[in-house]
Structure formats: C-alpha cells, structure tokens
Amino acid sequence: MVKHIELFVKDNRLVELQNDLATIVTEDEFQNSIIELNQDTSGFKTYTLKAPLPERLSVREIIKFWCKWYDSKLSLDTVLYECKLFPFNHKKIKKLTTSELKLVHLAKLFLVPETKFIIKEPLQNLSIETKHTVLNLLNELSKYNSIITLTNHTEEALLISNNCYRLTEKTFKPIETSQYEPNHQQDISDSNQLERQQIKRLTVKTNEKTLFLDPIDIDYLEGQDGKVVIHVGNEQYTHDTTLQAIETIIVPYGFYRCHRSYIVNLQKVSEIISWSKNNYSIRLNNTKEMLIPLSRQKAKEIERFFNINE
Structure with a gap:
C-alpha cells in the first residue's frame, strides 16, 4: 500500500x-x-x-x-x-x-x-x-x-x-477537526461578539453588518478555518468566533454538537444515516441532498434525543 x-x-x-x-x-x-x-x-x-x-x-x-x-x-x-x-x-x-x-x-x-x-x-x-x-x-x-x-x-x-x-x-x-475538541474553556471569551438575548435572538457580527438571528431559523453551524459559518436556509454567515465558544450559547436552544466541526439544530433533523459501522450522517428536513457528518462517538448519544431505543 x-x-x-x-x-x-x-x-x-x-x-x-x-x-x-x-x-x-x-x-x-x-x-x-x-x-x-x-x-x-x-x-x-x-x-x-x-x-x-x-x-x-x-x-x-x-x-x-x-x-x-x-x-x-x-x-x-x-x-x-x-x-x-x-x-x-x-x-x-x-x-x-x-x-x-x-x-x-x-x-x-x-x-x-x-x-x-x-x-x-x-x-x-x-x-x-x-x-x-x-x-x-x-x-x-x-x-x-x-x-x-x-x-x-x-x-x-x-x-x-x-x-x-x-x-x-x-x-x-x-482540515484539523481536533482543534474543536469539547470541554475546552480557553476560547469562551471569544463569545463576546455573539450573545444570547432575552428575546431569544442571537447577535451575529459579520464583516459587513450585524444580524439578529432567531435560533429556530438556523439549520446548522460549521467550524471552518477557526471561524463559524452559520447556515440559515440558502444563506451562509461567517462569524469571527470559534465553534467551542458558540456552543455554550446555542446548545440551550435545542442544538447539538454532532461532530467536532458541526453543531446541528435538532428540530431540523429528519434522518440519521448509517453508511457503515463507523460512518454516519444526519439529513435535515429542508433538503434531501445536504448531509451533516455525525461522529461515531456521537451516534449513540444522539439517540436519546429522539427516543430511538424506546
């Protein structure tokens, strides 16, 4: 080989x-x-x-x-x-x-x-x-x-x-997914640009403008080159923070860290696909083609959110 x-x-x-x-x-x-x-x-x-x-x-x-x-x-x-x-x-x-x-x-x-x-x-x-x-x-x-x-x-x-x-x-x-290891607190201070509001909206500052996003509209978030890409329908917004920092804010709204590089809105999940014993994906209900990686370690953990074993 x-x-x-x-x-x-x-x-x-x-x-x-x-x-x-x-x-x-x-x-x-x-x-x-x-x-x-x-x-x-x-x-x-x-x-x-x-x-x-x-x-x-x-x-x-x-x-x-x-x-x-x-x-x-x-x-x-x-x-x-x-x-x-x-x-x-x-x-x-x-x-x-x-x-x-x-x-x-x-x-x-x-x-x-x-x-x-x-x-x-x-x-x-x-x-x-x-x-x-x-x-x-x-x-x-x-x-x-x-x-x-x-x-x-x-x-x-x-x-x-x-x-x-x-x-x-x-x-x-x-593509270093290891840089997004959970339980690391050193990047929490980076979240000062993205705060949870009492009216349940997220303030996202991009290079061009400030957006107020309703968490329910967000499909998933992707860690990319040390920043976070927020996917809302067909739109993408790049936010200058880390996935670890944004995780502490977004999870209470029904989001889940399904992969080192991805956080998904559980309300948008329509299917969990098993490609092999160690290879999984999540499909969202707003598209048939879009697949979100699901790590092997997270595959069993996510089952409790959907009562799969009951």
Missing part, C-alpha cells in the same frame, strides 16, 4: 498527502488547476465520472468492451456485481440516471491500467443509496491505487476520507 501521495497544487507547489485515499476541499477553479498541473507531470489520470459514453450500448456491453480493451483479469460478471451494476446491466447508456451513470464510470477505474486517480466531485448529485455504494468502491479502489478526490463540500469530504485538506487562494492545509 502506498504510504503517501505527492501532488502539485496551486502555483506548482508540491505537497505530500499521507494516505492512499485523500480529499481536497476547494473551489471549482482550484480543482481545475490541480487537474491541469498533475495530468502530465505526476502520472495522475483524471476522472469527472460524467464523460460522454456510447449511448446506444448497454451497460453490459460497455463493461464487456472495457474488460477486453484493457485486458482486465476481472470477469464481466464480477465487475457488474461488485459495482452494483447488475440491476440495470441491460439498460442503454442513454437511459441511465445520474446515479447509475456515475457507477458505470467508476467501474471503469477497476479495469484501467493506471494506478493514480484524481476524481472530481464523486458524490455530487447522487442518491443516498448510490453515495453508499460509491464510498465503498472508493475504499476498495484505494487498497491498490492512489486516489485524490476533489470536492467543494466539506461534508462530502469527511464522508470519503479522514485525510482531508482545504485549498484556498493563500493556503493548503489539513
């Missing part, structure tokens, strides 16, 4: 990622930059998992073609079974759903001779069931290959790998 991956990021900077499966959270512009910098120099093969395929062929036909073309040791039926393609293996490419098509593209990675992949947005626009399958396939691929996934969503990055990095205009650094 490869112990590290070397990759060029912005401005031809070479970095070392300490895992066979790593995820970089960055904007689309920087994703494209990473792809361009590495496609000819680092031996990486890029896959968007949405390149055009022959529409008149069936799933079975195109997998059979790839098996022969790449002289794969895997049999046709093995690929169809392992990549969950059997249920629609006779379906024409042009009639596939987005989720089905992405699985077909991912199956190709088990057949090609390359061993170093950059995969762009592997979980984007997928059903919950397909996300589960893709996560399993990525883990299986990483046993024998070096894989870098690119995404603009921290939540998806944390699902894919514990080895996550954030690339911005000025920095490239690991």
